[in-house]
Amino acid sequence: MSETPSAAIRARGLSKTYGVGSAQVPALADATFEIPQGEFVVLLGPSGSGKTTLLNLVGALEPPTAGEVEVLGAPLAGLNERQRTEYRLHTVGFIFQFFNLVPALTAAENVALLAELTGSDAQKRTAEVLERVGLGDRADHFPAELSGGEQQRVSIARGLVKGSPLLLCDEPTGALDIETGVRVLGALDGAVRDFGRTVLVVTHNAVIADMADRVIRLQDGRIVSVQRNESRVAPEELVW
Numbered sequence: 001m002s003e004t005p006s007a008a009i010r011a012r013g014l015s016k017t018y019g020v021g022s023a024q025v026p027a028l029a030d031a032t033f034e035i036p037q038g039e040f041v042v043l044l045g046p047s048g049s050g051k052t053t054l055l056n057l058v059g060a061l062e063p064p065t066a067g068e069v070e071v072l073g074a075p076l077a078g079l080n081e082r083q084r085t086e087y088r089l090h091t092v093g094f095i096f097q098f099f100n101l102v103p104a105l106t107a108a109e110n111v112a113l114l115a116e117l118t119g120s121d122a123q124k125r126t127a128e129v130l131e132r133v134g135l136g137d138r139a140d141h142f143p144a145e146l147s148g149g150e151q152q153r154v155s156i157a158r159g160l161v162k163g164s165p166l167l168l169c170d171e172p173t174g175a176l177d178i179e180t181g182v183r184v185l186g187a188l189d190g191a192v193r194d195f196g197r198t199v200l201v202v203t204h205n206a207v208i209a210d211m212a213d214r215v216i217r218l219q220d221g222r223i224v225s226v227q228r229n230e231s232r233v234a235p236e237e238l239v240w
């Protein structure tokens with residue numbers, strides 16, 4: 001019997017409200033959507049529209065107030081604490097606006113830290129992913145010796161080295177100029193095209209939506225549209 005492959009992410013009625021009583025903020029309300037595996041998905045919306053909240057729920061960094069989310073067929077609500085830790089380590093890679101590198105460790109050591117936690121051959125895998133994001137010759141540099149774009153590529157390498165099927169990226173180009181931003185997006189695109197990973201990029205930059213397979217638009221905590229792009233623009237052709 002053939003089985004339909006499970007979606008990368010399936011959310012139903014997903015909601016998150018912060019605060020209590022009259023101070024309640026509905027950060028995300030009733031989000032229902034499905035993302036197939038192996039897509040580059042852009043989550044687009046203005047500041048305060050609930051993008052980070054949605055990413056945090058999918059990353060099991062916080063629990064929803066209502067609704068449910070399944071990743072690769074497994075409902076996150078069903079995970080116990082140990083399984084949730086495993087999930088955050090192995091299933092998802094996180095990439096943030098401000099890189100989050102350990103300043104006292106070199107590029108290679110920052111990546112190796114996660115390589116060692118997630119499998120054997122850590123040194124080899126570290127060298128491979130640094131090469132992959134174009135930083136083979138910067139492996140022994142400390143974060144302070146790298147440009148913003150290079151630091152962000154180290155953080156992508158860190159996400160890739162785990163081999164996690166899902167990469168969650170919160171405004172990954174928000175702190176970068178366009179040229180370095182495009183290189184970073186190219187590295188993320190490679191994760192989808194060459195390895196079949198699923199990449200979810202949160203941004204308020206509408207131009208980035210042009211390179212996506214699918215665009216989810218958020219406004220005031222609600223999904224206002226989900227659209228599949230008929231044709232995609234290559235990252236290096238984006239201009240903003």
Ligand SMILES: Nc1ncnc2c1ncn2[C@@H]1O[C@H](COP(=O)(O)OP(=O)(O)O)[C@@H](O)[C@H]1O
Nearest residue numbers: 018019025027046047048049050051052053054
């Ligand atoms: N920890 C929190 N406590 C209270 N309100 C929050 C918290 N996190 C986010 N919010 C509110 O939820 C809404 C959505 O926030 P967020 O998901 O960060 O939006 P975005 O990432 O699109 O800028 C905003 O109104 C924000 O102020």
Ligand SMILES: [Mg+2]
Nearest residue numbers: 051052053170
């Ligand atoms: Mg945000």
